[in-house]
Amino acid sequence: MSDIIEIKNLKKYFTVSGGRQLKAIDDISFSIKAGETFGLVGESGCGKTTAGRVLLRLYDPTGGQIFVDGVDIFKMSPTEKKAYTRKVQMIFQDPYASLNPRRTVQDSIAEGMEIHGLFPGAARLPRIYELLELVGLSKEHAGRFPHEFSGGQRQRIGIARALACEPDIIVCDEPISALDVSIQAQIVNLLMKLQKELKLTFLFIAHDLSMVKYISDRVAVMYLGSLAEIASSAILYDEPLHPYTISLLSAIPIPDPDVERSRKRIVLKGEVPSPINSPSGCKFFPRCPRAIEKCRLDRPPLIEVKPDHYCACHLVPKQ
Amino acid sequence: MSSIPKDKFTPVPKDIASAQKIHRPSLSYWQDAWRRLKLNKVAMFSMWFIAFMAIVAIFGPMLFPDYRDNHLDQTLLGPNSRFWFGTDELGRDLFARVIRGTRISLFIGLTASLITTAFGVVYGGISGYFGGSLDDAMMRFIDIISTVPDMIILILLLVVLPQGIPTLILAMCLTSWSGIARIVRGQLLQIKEQDYVLVARTQGASAGRIIAKHLIPNALGPIIVRLTMAVPAFIFEEAFLSFINLGVRIPEASWGNLGQSGVQQFQQHPYLLIFPALFLCITTLALNLFGDGLRDALDPKMRK
Numbered sequence: 319m320s321d322i323i324e325i326k327n328l329k330k331y332f333t334v335s336g337g338r339q340l341k342a343i344d345d346i347s348f349s350i351k352a353g354e355t356f357g358l359v360g361e362s363g364c365g366k367t368t369a370g371r372v373l374l375r376l377y378d379p380t381g382g383q384i385f386v387d388g389v390d391i392f393k394m395s396p397t398e399k400k401a402y403t404r405k406v407q408m409i410f411q412d413p414y415a416s417l418n419p420r421r422t423v424q425d426s427i428a429e430g431m432e433i434h435g436l437f438p439g440a441a442r443l444p445r446i447y448e449l450l451e452l453v454g455l456s457k458e459h460a461g462r463f464p465h466e467f468s469g470g471q472r473q474r475i476g477i478a479r480a481l482a483c484e485p486d487i488i489v490c491d492e493p494i495s496a497l498d499v500s501i502q503a504q505i506v507n508l509l510m511k512l513q514k515e516l517k518l519t520f521l522f523i524a525h526d527l528s529m530v531k532y533i534s535d536r537v538a539v540m541y542l543g544s545l546a547e548i549a550s551s552a553i554l555y556d557e558p559l560h561p562y563t564i565s566l567l568s569a570i571p572i573p574d575p576d577v578e579r580s581r582k583r584i585v586l587k588g589e590v591p592s593p594i595n596s597p598s599g600c601k602f603f604p605r606c607p608r609a610i611e612k613c614r615l616d617r618p619p620l621i622e623v624k625p626d627h628y629c630a631c632h633l634v635p636k637q
Numbered sequence: 638m639s640s641i642p643k644d645k646f647t648p649v650p651k652d653i654a655s656a657q658k659i660h661r662p663s664l665s666y667w668q669d670a671w672r673r674l675k676l677n678k679v680a681m682f683s684m685w686f687i688a689f690m691a692i693v694a695i696f697g698p699m700l701f702p703d704y705r706d707n708h709l710d711q712t713l714l715g716p717n718s719r720f721w722f723g724t725d726e727l728g729r730d731l732f733a734r735v736i737r738g739t740r741i742s743l744f745i746g747l748t749a750s751l752i753t754t755a756f757g758v759v760y761g762g763i764s765g766y767f768g769g770s771l772d773d774a775m776m777r778f779i780d781i782i783s784t785v786p787d788m789i790i791l792i793l794l795l796v797v798l799p800q801g802i803p804t805l806i807l808a809m810c811l812t813s814w815s816g817i818a819r820i821v822r823g824q825l826l827q828i829k830e831q832d833y834v835l836v837a838r839t840q841g842a843s844a845g846r847i848i849a850k851h852l853i854p855n856a857l858g859p860i861i862v863r864l865t866m867a868v869p870a871f872i873f874e875e876a877f878l879s880f881i882n883l884g885v886r887i888p889e890a891s892w893g894n895l896g897q898s899g900v901q902q903f904q905q906h907p908y909l910l911i912f913p914a915l916f917l918c919i920t921t922l923a924l925n926l927f928g929d930g931l932r933d934a935l936d937p938k939m940r941k
Contacts, residue, residue, distance in 0.1 A: 374839045375839070376835060376838060376839060399841070400841050403839060403840055403841030404840075404841065406839070407839065407840070408835070408836060408839050410832040410835070410836070411832075412832060415831055415832040415833070416832035416833055416836060417833055418831075418833040418850075418851055418854075418855070419666065419855070420665075420666050420854040420855055421850070421854075422665075426833075429837060429840060429842070429850075430840040433840055433841050433842055433846070434840075434841065461663055462663050463663065463664070463665060463666070466661065466663065476836075479836065483840060
């Protein structure tokens with residue numbers, strides 16, 4: 319599989335009051351292969367949503383490049399930009415805020431097609447019905463307004479809207495965290511089914527580790543704007559290397575009472591430092607149970623410690 | 638518990654299609670708002686009353702055109718069968734004058750509200766949509782003009798500019814557009830960060846499309862409420878300005894200047910004040926009550 323998205327040294331700083339800089343994304347590099355689901359996990363405020371939004375060109379980056387199909391997305395001509403907005407779509411976290419309350423489902427789904435001139439004229443309505451059925455709704459829902467639907471149904475509408483543009487890449491920004499657990503499973507299974515049928519590439523942003531493990535092929539762990547570890551999901555969950563990943567994984571409850579009772583949680587001390595004043599050296603050192611003097615001074619680079627397993631930690635040497 | 642035999646149970650067929658069915662009829666935002674407004678008796682009564690006053694304002698002066706005719710042999714008569722509301726000190730028919738005043742007062746209130754709203758929406762819309770330093774500059778400008786008391790600007794304008802209803806409307810608009818501009822800006826700042834606007838942007842929608850399809854339809858509710866509430870405020874302001882002799886000039890009639898002449902003779906001829914005051918009060922009350930009802934109907938947080 320070839321890389322469809324290649325992110326190189328991406329930086330996004332926001333200027334906050336007092337002229338200080340909030341480093342939402344601080345030099346991250348990774349690539350996503352065509353047709354895979356790439357999970358991006360981390361706690362609130364670690365920059366994962368910002369990363370998704372930079373990829374969608376909602377924000378201009380402070381530095382770095384993103385190549386999609388080999389083209390630098392920040393150096394595109396207006397026609398290329400328009401084609402790019404068709405190719406990359408987004409599914410949002412809050413299904414209540416992501417649909418315009420004044421427009422019918424059909425209007426919302428049709429918007430992308432109208433912008434890009436897909437399925438013109440009489441072909442559009444049948445296509446909308448087809449999309450609704452694809453996501454498990456029916457064509458009677460087309461003329462309804464968002465307030466008439468439940469959260470899970472709205473999220474399905476959001477998925478249908480993203481699919482309307484026939485994208486290659488979908489950025490899923492916590493698409494399930496606002497839903498009930500039973501509905502979460504439905505939506506995740508729907509996403510996986512659609513990915514298989516339509517050959518989509520997903521950037522799946524979430525903080526629910528077990529859900530990410532279930533859906534993702536590879537997972538990247540983010541901490542305070544930097545990447546801590548990248549590996550295939552099976553390896554990351556079985557043999558985590560970075561101390562932050564290890565402590566994160568220790569927080570997942572295990573659905574077996576006997577094992578669960580003996581599970582030992584690694585409770586980190588302190589709070590996440592502010593991204594305005596991030597620590598020098600390794601960003602994780604003030605909370606890291608294994609920190610040494612070097613961690614305070616030097617920032618560890620993200621290196622390939624094992625084949626396809628990347629980790630940014632001084633204590634994890636290249637094997 | 639275990640006494641119920643197993644064969645008493647039959648599985649319910651699982652019908653996913655019917656589980657997704659919605660039985661309630663589909664209502665758009667405006668249909669839903671109208672449904673809620675209809676439940677509000679006071680607001681509906683006010684609405685019909687305003688409609689009636691609008692008919693009076695449009696057709697009344699055609700039926701009673703002699704609001705300026707002096708009947709010098711019949712001055713200061715009380716209400717009688719020929720002059721239903723009596724006559725003033727120059728023998729003018731007070732009923733015809735009050736009807737004429739209805740047209741003038743409602744016209745001023747409505748025109749001033751429409752002009753202020755239109756200007757406020759454009760100003761607030763530009764400020765809110767583009768944001769950043771343009772927004773800062775535009776809002777600071779509003780802050781600065783807000784520090785000058787409205788009454789000073791109003792009185793200066795009315796004294797300096799030529800007398801007349803257009804001047805009056807202009808002066809009132811110049812002192813009151815900032816409120817609606819602030820509301821529209823606030824609305825847009827909030828709406829443009831909504832996820833559905835972000836979706837439209839990621840799908841490559843143009844600024845014009847976002848404004849027309851997403852921002853304006855969602856900001857319209859508060860704007861309409863504000864417009865409705867501005868009408869009685871302007872009618873009142875006109876009445877006040879006429880009362881201090883800066884508004885509509887006699888022989889033209891408005892509720893304000895009729896009241897002003899009525900006050901001078903209140904002790905001998907109270908009907909000269911009572912009739913115009915009654916029209917003024919009941920109409921502004923109806924407009925305010927209707928505006929309240931409309932706000933409740935349009936506010937999604939009031940949704941039951």
